[in-house]
Amino acid sequence: MSFIGNFVIFNHNLFKSRIFPVSWMGKNIIIVGTQWGDEGKGKIVDMLSERADIVARAQGGNNAGHTVVVGNDKTILHLIPSGILHKNTKCIIGNGLVVDANVLFQEIDELEKRGLKVPPERLVVSSRAHLILTHHILFDRLREEKKGDSKIGTTCRGIGPCYADKALRVGIRVGDLFKDGLLERIKSAIAEKNALLKHHFGKPELRAEDILEECRKIGKRLKPYVKDTLPLIHQCINEKKNILYEGAQGTLLDIDNGTYPFVTSSNTTAGGICTGLGIGPIRFDEIIGIAKAYTTRVGRGPFPTELTDSSGDMLRSEGNEYGSTTGRPRRCGWFDAVVVNHSIRINNITSLAMTKLDVLDNFDTVKICIAYMTGNKEITDFPPSLEELEKCEPVYEELPGWKTKTSDITKWNGLPANAKKYLERIEQITNTKISIISLGPKRTQTIVRKECFN
Ligand code: GDP
Numbered sequence: 001m002s003f004i005g006n007f008v009i010f011n012h013n014l015f016k017s018r019i020f021p022v023s024w025m026g027k028n029i030i031i032v033g034t035q036w037g038d039e040g041k042g043k044i045v046d047m048l049s050e051r052a053d054i055v056a057r058a059q060g061g062n063n064a065g066h067t068v069v070v071g072n073d074k075t076i077l078h079l080i081p082s083g084i085l086h087k088n089t090k091c092i093i094g095n096g097l098v099v100d101a102n103v104l105f106q107e108i109d110e111l112e113k114r115g116l117k118v119p120p121e122r123l124v125v126s127s128r129a130h131l132i133l134t135h136h137i138l139f140d141r142l143r144e145e146k147k148g149d150s151k152i153g154t155t156c157r158g159i160g161p162c163y164a165d166k167a168l169r170v171g172i173r174v175g176d177l178f179k180d181g182l183l184e185r186i187k188s189a190i191a192e193k194n195a196l197l198k199h200h201f202g203k204p205e206l207r208a209e210d211i212l213e214e215c216r217k218i219g220k221r222l223k224p225y226v227k228d229t230l231p232l233i234h235q236c237i238n239e240k241k242n243i244l245y246e247g248a249q250g251t252l253l254d255i256d257n258g259t260y261p262f263v264t265s266s267n268t269t270a271g272g273i274c275t276g277l278g279i280g281p282i283r284f285d286e287i288i289g290i291a292k293a294y295t296t297r298v299g300r301g302p303f304p305t306e307l308t309d310s311s312g313d314m315l316r317s318e319g320n321e322y323g324s325t326t327g328r329p330r331r332c333g334w335f336d337a338v339v340v341n342h343s344i345r346i347n348n349i350t351s352l353a354m355t356k357l358d359v360l361d362n363f364d365t366v367k368i369c370i371a372y373m374t375g376n377k378e379i380t381d382f383p384p385s386l387e388e389l390e391k392c393e394p395v396y397e398e399l400p401g402w403k404t405k406t407s408d409i410t411k412w413n414g415l416p417a418n419a420k421k422y423l424e425r426i427e428q429i430t431n432t433k434i435s436i437i438s439l440g441p442k443r444t445q446t447i448v449r450k451e452c453f454n
Pocket residue numbers: 033037038039040041042043064065066067068069319323324355356357358359438439440441
């Protein structure tokens with residue numbers, strides 16, 4: 001394949017040296033959170049979806065809360081990909097998700113109430129995805145309660161217990177709803193659970209017949225949406241469609257590379273996009289890491305740059321930092337380049353989208369954590385264990401604030417000089433270009449420095 005101006009020449013047998021305009025080539029772009037979630041992925045995915053044919057999710061479930069603001073309407077999507085608000089996009093819920101079908105139905109109903117049709121032609125659910133059933137939610141809550149002070153602070157949406165069943169190979173998959181032998185599957189899935197309920201939690205046992213009934217109800221409504229999404233996504237890739245892959249949560253919540261055990265139960269990184277949709281890694285053209293201009297976290301676990309003083313309160317109030325899924329106040333702190341560099345490495349991030357820069361507008365000075373001190377040693381690699389992380393103190397670089405309202409600025413040149421310096425310093429420390437800057441929740445409150453789709 002070679003390029004001449006705006007044309008691309010394919011020399012492959014299949015194409016017999018044909019010439020196509022560059023715009024004909026579809027792009028595969030991953031969007032991934034670089035911190036502890038809630039970076040503003042929903043806003044960026046919605047904005048980029050204008051030119052996407054497909055928006056697909058690959059992992060997580062309705063622990064996600066992705067906010068999209070269009071005009072005065074705010075929509076929080078937990079399961080349906082954030083591209084759904086653009087009428088011409090098709091959305092895929094991939095095999096790597098855990099699906100609470102009742103939440104999915106609620107989301108469809110709410111969108112349709114507002115006049116946005118979500119027929120099976122626009123939304124496809126993988127038959128390989130696992131189902132979150134009522135007892136998964138029960139176990140999530142019971143385990144958190146039992147842990148007391150050492151709880152994870154999960155969203156209590158049944159995510160962990162459902163992924164645990166998947167790993168134990170006793171999960172119920174969406175496709176199982178339409179197969180014979182469902183009752184037997186359920187019975188084998190609940191045998192151990194009932195022993196736990198009775199002897200460990202002191203709670204009533206589950207009845208297989210009740211779960212079967214729950215499954216039947218779900219199956220009735222879900223059936224038209226269910227497909228094997230593997231051939232579908234590969235067909236779209238082969239047809240050179242523009243595809244956005246919407247990550248949920250953030251890299252530091254990744255079960256392998258995050259702040260274990262204070263993480264979620266899936267791979268929230270680019271690798272999770274591959275396995276969660278069945279796509280090999282070299283298919284992707286760009287991996288955009290979404291980073292807030294500061295850092296937040298919901299739930300428990302280490303957070304080196306957390307601010308428990310008035311600056312933290314100011315970030316929370318200016319940024320309206322309350323969980324989109326649970327409403328919990330988010331913990332807030334300065335931008336942590338050690339965290340973001342860890343994410344850039346793991347995900348192979350090709351550029352950053354920096355969100356919520358406007359939230360820093362009123363600060364006299366802003367800080368960037370460039371390393372951690374542990375004892376007498378300065379480190380820049382994110383520590384692998386909680387014990388090591390607990391010993392770390394952030395090393396800050398302090399920059400002057402810009403004390404100017406930025407939410408109406410739409411061009412790089414219009415940004416205050418100190419805001420540009422802040423962003424350029426982050427580019428230097430992370431050795432990564434910032435391709436998108438977000439200055440408010442709305443689609444228009446964005447500076448695009450490099451177009452993502454042709
Ligand atoms: P997600 O989970 O990564 O999609 O992020 P959330 O939707 O949970 O949280 C991000 C919040 O910030 C939402 O309320 C968004 O509407 C809002 N938001 C996104 N980008 C910006 C921005 O650039 N500035 C401000 N002020 N708010 C933003």
